[in-house]
Amino acid sequence: GGGSTEFIIGENFEPLLRESLQMGSVSYTRNHFADGKITPARYAQAYTAARLELMAIENALHGQGWQEAVGSSGTIRAVGQVIQSGGYSNGEVTAEGISWLKRKLFKFGDVSKLDMDGIKPDRRSIFPAGLAILEAVFNALSLQTMTYSDGALREGVLYDLLGRHHHEDVRERTLGSLMERYHVDLEQAARVETKALSALEQVAETWGLEDESHRELLSWAARVHEVGLDIAHYQHHKHGAYLIEHSDLAGFSRKDQQMLALLVRGHRRNIPRDRFAELGSEEGDKLIRLCILLRVAILFHHIRGTQQMPRMKFSAGERELELNFPEGWLDANPLTQADFEKEAEWLRRVGYRIQAR
Template identity: 45%
Template sequence: MSDFLIDEELLAAIDMGSNSFHLAIARVDHGEVKKVASMSEKVQLAAGLDENKNLTEAAQQRGLACLARFVGRLGSVQPNRLRIVATNALRQAKNGHEFIQKAAEILPKPIEIIAGREEARLIYLGVSHTMENSGRRLVVDIGGGSTELIIGEEFEPIHTESLQMGCVAFTKKFFQDGEISPKAFEKALVAARKELSGIANTYKNEGWDTVVGSSGTIKACRQIIVNMGWSDEKESLTREGLDKLKDKLFKYKHVSDMEFDGLKEDRRAVLPAGIAILYAVFDVLEIDSLLYSDGALREGVMYDLLGRFQHEDVRDRSVQALMGRYNSDPKQAERVVQTAQQLFDNVAQKLNLTSDDSDLLRRAAYLHEIGLAISHAGYHRHGAYLLQHSDIAGFSQIDQNHLSHLVAHHRRKLRSDAKFDIMKVGGSKLLHLCLLLRLSVLLNHSRSDEMLPAIELVVHNAQQWQLSVSGDAKQWPLLVADLHDEQVQFKHCDIELNIQAEQFIH
């Protein structure tokens, strides 16, 4: 990845939402992301989840066909300037990996399934970059499968939550036949209030100056209210206007009967559920009015990507925060990072490793000891668990899975099936990074600032590695023993580690 983006270079994001898929293409203009093209299709992936939480074949084909059309618009965008993120539907889908494998044959980059709070963070980033930054704001985004609520100031979120309620999911549960009734609406409203109850006190105590809504549901509701003359002078979505919209909704018996000026046909089926969720948000959080922002997840993804090019990568801030939270030894982490970078540079070209692989190894090296905060015994497993199951800003679920495997296998004996497990998750690249991290930790077992012997790692081929150590081996007897023990672990991965050194006695 290059260190910067010059003006006029393109960025792109694909947002695979539970209701709609979106593509946004933008150019960089004086550090700002200016959208130049966009596409949106109602895929309704969440509607394709069966009773066992598996995506049906029809839903998968809708998604794949949409992605293929999106790819046709990406000819001018370099792959490293594209991010593809998936949200609640793929978080829920038990067979999501099948869809991702099929999509990999179409897409130039892997799909990143992001956690709910990471989705919330990126939504806030998109909204905050498309609105005037003044005071504290509450951002509400009602998606197809989940609803994100974020309190933040300027570009920094303070509280992020993702709740299991969305217009597609609630349509399936409460309005599946398309019939509209006060009873069905009330059931949806109660369910939404229940979801909101867990965060209501925290959010109201934190407080906000303005409320901003994003997403198709809020856009549709606001547009109807404005067209009906029910909004205020700022064309906000008000509580009074929402009451009138609800009352008007009850005049219809079925979604096919609804006549709202400005309502798009593809939004019709999910509108009652969307109104119920929005009504509950206004009710529980005691909101009077809400502004609308076109900024959303895809814009946030592009601004986050731009930050990575400009050395403002939130992932590095997250790594430092994790080290602080779990009281990791920063000096030891830095020693391991420096050694890992040297070994990586030795072998990157031969093993076809990229700068993204270097970033992953570096972050794993910084985090390899966080499990010590729980227990010294098996701390690598504790660290792996924390990385697998924590909400970590900037990281996709795949990123966290890769980090977790690196930390889990950085020490102790490798199980006979370790190679299979690692390869299944991240292929040969992840296996090679794991071995580089093991060597880096091993070479710094002394936890000393004294100079290590000069080392060089050479890869003759994927199965033949050679570590050269300069100097008298008698000066580092424990290191010698550790390296010979490590040769056995490399064999479990079908790699022969040869050790060369002056006076190095086996």
Template identity: 70%
Template sequence: MLQPSAEQAPLIAAIDLGSNSFHMVVARTSNGEPRILERLGEKVQLAAGIDEDRQLSEAAIQRGLDCLGRFAQMVNHLPEGAVRVVGTNALREARNRQEFIRRAERILNHKVEVISGREEARLIYLGVSHTFPGMDGRRLVVDIGGGSTEFIIGQHFESQLRESLQMGCVSFTQRFFRDGKITPGSHAKAYTAARLELMSIEHGLRRLGWQQAIGASGTIRAVGLAIKGAGYGNGEVNREGLTWLKHKLFKLGDVEKIDLDGVKPDRRAIFPAGLAILEAIFDALELSDMTHSEGALREGVLYDLLGRHHHEDVRERTLNALVERYHVDLEQAARVETKALEAFDQVAADWDLDPERHRELLGWAARVHEIGLDIAHYHYHKHGAYLIEHSDLPGFSRQDQQQLALLIRGHRRNIPRHKFEELSDDGARLTRLCVLLRFAILFHHIRGPQEAPAVRLKAGENSLHIEFPEGWMERNPLTSADFAQEAEWLKRIDFDLSVR
């Protein structure tokens, strides 16, 4: 039975598991628009708990889980599809992210997705563009997070260039201001490190150009308010204010002495690092001022969630662009997708497959399973899997891409059993999806619009029985041989395929 969609649910929610803070917004939908009912945020500083071996400490994990325990009271009763939880740079970096994710999902009762830096940038821009007054020209949006900084140039609701750099107010605090002292030397080191990071993207940003610069983070908001408190602006960040603020911090000399308008006590420790990064951005991009937007990643996640339920799913556009770029045979892909979903509907209940999430994943895999042919026919399933796993695919989480890549990797010849088993919780179901995809591809091995017979499928725990119309297999010896070979391949993963 289908779960209620976000459109049908009384409430929807977005949770942003940032490197510095965790944020949650809860909204009610009305005429396709969210009306924010609740905003919650807590400083967790997940990035501060990552050691040199890129392991999250138990203390950092517990800080995050304690925060989510408080968030959970508002969302763990909501239906699947009404809540989206995204993790950013700290979880991208942590080698033991799965330990945190497993425990977090148990608390929230919702799936946690880890998104790429460029996907984070896309969602940030979506949040800004929906919550900031419209304009005709291009916008530059900057978000200084705890572990990474995102840069986006876009127009209206569409981002045109998205970049993510490995610099953030928490990670730079750990590198340059660990002792809490604020000196010209420590500031210069942080500033120089940021300028070096910016060198890889500043030319591309400036070549595209923008008419307005917007900041979308707590750091930029705090800097703007501190500058306003000193009488150098109305809440925006400007060069005169940055210069004053830098020298003010030098005079204070210690994060414990920071007592500025707009800088909350829990932000004091990371404030000097954020200021150094922001000054480097102003200099590299030759900015004169930057306005702050209240909308950011969590609002972007909310609007993206709404779009998925109003047939404006960016993932569909991403897949359409992918099949066009790699010259996929659209008719063959459509035939395979139709047959795979027909098979899914017959066995979903017996195989405990989610009628929404797993069905969607199978459809995607059927649509793009041949993209590797544009590279080479030899091992094209491996080429396709690599492209899916390592491309920037707007709308897809890292888990989405990993699972999709695995289905494409396993759609022909040997199924890499150990890779499926590594997914633990979903490995068995993903293997079953792979079997269905392989069935659909074999069924349409002979390309063309020829009439295909109706078949009946019966699923066991590790078996699939396929029943063709009487005499059909005898009249189609190539298909018969294909399925006999397929049965041999599946024996290697202890799966029984029988055909009659």
């Protein structure tokens, strides 16, 4: 790209390794070809700068390994088209073609003279820098050929958005990978998710949580609220929140990640009201309400297992939540009753009242 170069090794839809380096055709043009002159010395400087950047990731890439190299972006497409016009490929980028093209650039000597099939006039000025970076990539990764993909960032965004409407949401795959990586108890997560969504259905209208995004957030939070346990049991809610906020979660916007991290951070002990307030009073308060529903679902399944649990009804007021258990059940389960009494103390700190009876 113009400012950076991204590297992804993946299988099917799953990214296995992702890296980004701050080297791009625009920035390298500014640093090495500012006046448009193309000389072997300047090209070598750009190439060396790119190789130095690549040193930080090339061992990791080689360690992961790959079977096929695919490139996208205007630079790679242009290089492939010029190499094809020179008879060195059928449209793909090849190591032999890059060497030939580099010698051609030296003969031109100036970007204003780059009149070759495949190079658009508006791309001439950044073409030498892009080629130097691409050659550095080929040499660092020992590539001989790279095919070209027409799809890039815009197509990826459209694919993601379309997938959300056809049950192929990339976010679902992302969460699944996160849960697997941090050894989440899948059965417990499913129990908590079911109870949290049941509670949401009963209070959504009263609490203004009828948007589909509220259901999604609560569902996601229920599934990943225990990822921090893989780091340490002590303050695992804080560990989990940090992982979610700072991980590269494909398909999630930064705001989605921030809100999801806040739900995980607030799922036990103190709810950081000031952090929620940073989202704005209305949105922050709705997120606190989602957090309360998540906390209640977790308390309900505090004792892990498949034991038969009672049906309970939820009702809500402006700043209160009432849980109605079958008659006599709480008296027969004093530990659960104690849990909810303690929970009432935590929620009082954020201005909410909860009553279990």
